[in-house]
Amino acid sequence: MLLSQKYAPKTLEHVLGNLTAKKQLKRWMLTWMRGTRQRPLLITGPPGIGKTAMVYALRDELGLDLLEMGPSDFRDRERVERILGGTMSASSLTGKTKLIFIDDIDAMGREDRGGVGAITKLLKDSPFPVLLTAEDSWNRKIISLRSYCTVVQLKRPIAPSVAKLLKQIAQKEQIEASDETINSIAENAHGDIRAAINDLQCNAVGQRDRDKDIFTLMKNLFRAQTYAEAREVSFGSFEHDMLKLWINENIPIVFPPRDLAPAYDRMSRADIFDGRIMRRQAWGFLRYSNDLMTAGVSLSRSDMRPTFVRFQFPSYLKKMKATSSSRATMRSLLTKIGRKVHTSPRRAESYLPVFAGLYSEDPEYFQSNYGIDEKEADLLKKFAPKGRRKKSAKPAKKSAKKEISKKEQVKHQEKQEKPPEPKEEKEEENKNKELPKPTKVEHVGPKLHEFF
Numbered sequence: 001m002l003l004s005q006k007y008a009p010k011t012l013e014h015v016l017g018n019l020t021a022k023k024q025l026k027r028w029m030l031t032w033m034r035g036t037r038q039r040p041l042l043i044t045g046p047p048g049i050g051k052t053a054m055v056y057a058l059r060d061e062l063g064l065d066l067l068e069m070g071p072s073d074f075r076d077r078e079r080v081e082r083i084l085g086g087t088m089s090a091s092s093l094t095g096k097t098k099l100i101f102i103d104d105i106d107a108m109g110r111e112d113r114g115g116v117g118a119i120t121k122l123l124k125d126s127p128f129p130v131l132l133t134a135e136d137s138w139n140r141k142i143i144s145l146r147s148y149c150t151v152v153q154l155k156r157p158i159a160p161s162v163a164k165l166l167k168q169i170a171q172k173e174q175i176e177a178s179d180e181t182i183n184s185i186a187e188n189a190h191g192d193i194r195a196a197i198n199d200l201q202c203n204a205v206g207q208r209d210r211d212k213d214i215f216t217l218m219k220n221l222f223r224a225q226t227y228a229e230a231r232e233v234s235f236g237s238f239e240h241d242m243l244k245l246w247i248n249e250n251i252p253i254v255f256p257p258r259d260l261a262p263a264y265d266r267m268s269r270a271d272i273f274d275g276r277i278m279r280r281q282a283w284g285f286l287r288y289s290n291d292l293m294t295a296g297v298s299l300s301r302s303d304m305r306p307t308f309v310r311f312q313f314p315s316y317l318k319k320m321k322a323t324s325s326s327r328a329t330m331r332s333l334l335t336k337i338g339r340k341v342h343t344s345p346r347r348a349e350s351y352l353p354v355f356a357g358l359y360s361e362d363p364e365y366f367q368s369n370y371g372i373d374e375k376e377a378d379l380l381k382k383f384a385p386k387g388r389r390k391k392s393a394k395p396a397k398k399s400a401k402k403e404i405s406k407k408e409q410v411k412h413q414e415k416q417e418k419p420p421e422p423k424e425e426k427e428e429e430n431k432n433k434e435l436p437k438p439t440k441v442e443h444v445g446p447k448l449h450e451f452f
Helices: 019-033 051-062 077-088 110-125 140-146 159-173 179-189 193-202 214-222 227-235 240-254 257-280 283-298 315-322 324-341 345-361 363-370 374-381 391-417 423-432
Strands: 041-044 065-069 098-102 130-134 150-153
Touching: 019 041, 019 051, 019 150, 041 051, 051 065, 051 098, 051 130, 110 140, 159 179, 159 193, 179 193, 214 227, 214 240, 214 283, 227 240, 227 283, 240 257, 240 283, 240 315, 257 283, 315 324, 324 345, 324 363, 324 374, 345 363, 345 374
Parallel strands: 041 130, 041 150, 065 098, 098 130
Antiparallel strands: none
């Protein structure tokens, strides 16, 4: 049996470090048990520091009925709904308070997209407390779930605390290990309690590469003093494009105004190489892009002294998240139009003004033949050409013509109703009118016979 399982904490008090987080977790669960609904809790932190152990300790301490889901359980919507089953409506058979626990939520891949929707619905509608764990709460895959949760960030325990725990386990298990060996194991574990206990059981100092979170990477980048230190930031498992967004967002926060121009010049050159990579598929340019956006940016500052700042999440990703629903509606609309005109959704975008005009002429026909819903129809109306004559304006013209014709009929009737004047009176009036006598036109100039 592994010692990490044998000596797993049974209560929150026995969990190493993170005193504030433990109090918050216990207070959150007790509030649920009193009948007051709380937001789901997302516990984040590096692997091995006790996220899952803290949940198990809470279960044992308060006597909870734990329904656990792992990364293999939320591959798609059907599997999530099948596992949850009647959990949303049924209470625990043992009479204990039910706790839904979703472990390693950020381990989802691209094929797990359907499960995100089911988990989002669970977070919004669940009548029971929901706990989630993840290594990085800023992971792009779970950024939509983060907004529904209260985030609890766990910190790595310090090496002396880990060494003290290892000594206690070594005494109980009668493991012969010197203080120097135990201290080396604790130092090399970098806060990973599970790895430290496993190394103690093997009586060997393990050598491990630790993935660093994005805030640690930003701190290392903007405090780097040499080219090699800054360049190490790009060697982690963090995505290239995401790292570039974080660097671009935090340059004006860290750098003074006089250093912004050279820093952004390096970023623009890195972006040029990224464009060449995509156009030519020349991935050899990636090393130039990495060096420019890390070492190039870091060493472009004039004052190399480290400063404390609060790094910001990229505003571009916030805007993209805010417009995700409208962009999804646009994609759906373009797909439907492209299917009818036999073209790609990207090219169908140029046809939107034409289809907006057709929609304004006959909305019912357009909706029935193209399958457009209300959101897509509202979006399509925005592309209607300005100054277009609407169909509703035509009846008004017809009514105006009718009014004019009525007036003419009235005038005609009035003329007919007038009594005819006698013919004799008319003749006398005509006689009395004297016509003007024609005036003689005198010819000026030579006469015709004078020419011969």
